Amino acid sequence: MARTQGTGEKGDPIIIKKYANRRLYNTDSSKYITLDFLAELTKKDVEFQVVDAKTGEDITHNVLTQIIMDEEANGQNMLPVGFLRQLIALYGDSMQSMVPGFLETSLQNFRQNQKQVQDVIENVITSGPFGDIAKTNIELMRSARDALVPGLAPKKPSNSPKKSDDIDDLKRQMAELQAKIERLNKD
Template sequence: MRLIKKYKNRKLYDTFDKQFITLDDIANFVKKGEIIKVIDDLGNDITQEISLKARLKGKIFGNIRREIIEKLIHGFIKIFKGNTDEFVEILLDLVNQGVLPADIAKELGNSVIKHFNEFNDRIKEDILEIIKSTGFVPKQEYEELKEKYERLKRKCKEGE
């Protein structure tokens, strides 16, 4: 397996040949059937994202009309508003029009939705942490605390 490191400055380093490479080089590795793994500077596996970028570079966007690019951008906006169904419909429409090969549309859809979900989960966690740091708690936790308080109050009254 060929290990490739992606640095913060977006440079890709092939640890096998010990040199910097481009997306075209990655596309060539994949075409030759080489197994690659790409990690970012934190050690996260970003192979799918980089492989997709390598496949898309020059292969598709050079021949796409402006309205198709606008449609894709519209799809990305929809997904960030939480509407994955409409994003998938846009990809299917592009496949049906013969603009995107089905395998690339599938890979693009899976990659974008996966990254969106991870991003969305991190945002939710961050929001909960901010809320908790102010002293507020989620409703379920509040209800549980309220119930404990009521039980303690009843016990105190019984003990009087």
């Protein structure tokens, strides 16, 4: 998956300066930012580089590691203990130089195949006796995800008449509910 280049000159990555007081400064927007902001840029595949403001040293790796540590400490555990132990054991090993490329390629393949896996799981879930209920629930969850985190899901062309009918039906139901609420407020 290709990363989006920053808005710097010639599509260069956005430069973030880290000062001695641990503050991060986005040179592209001329604003101070947080690690959470950098995490969001990462999730949106925006390319950036973090440099030490005093020395100019590239510290992107350290900052990304800090973001992972913060996520893991906040209960968002994604890295199993066994994996972490195996990773630590590879430090200093003759295979250490191969691990970063392997991990990066593996995660890229995982992200590319994620959609296919989701489709297979959805087909398994929706093919049973409660398939229609499962399909409705999946659509509701997707709608909630899209409303709460816009831009997370890939854009799909919406030339499906069934989807348009569903939207029209939902609009009609909302209008009916609004009318009922107004009548209740008048009483």
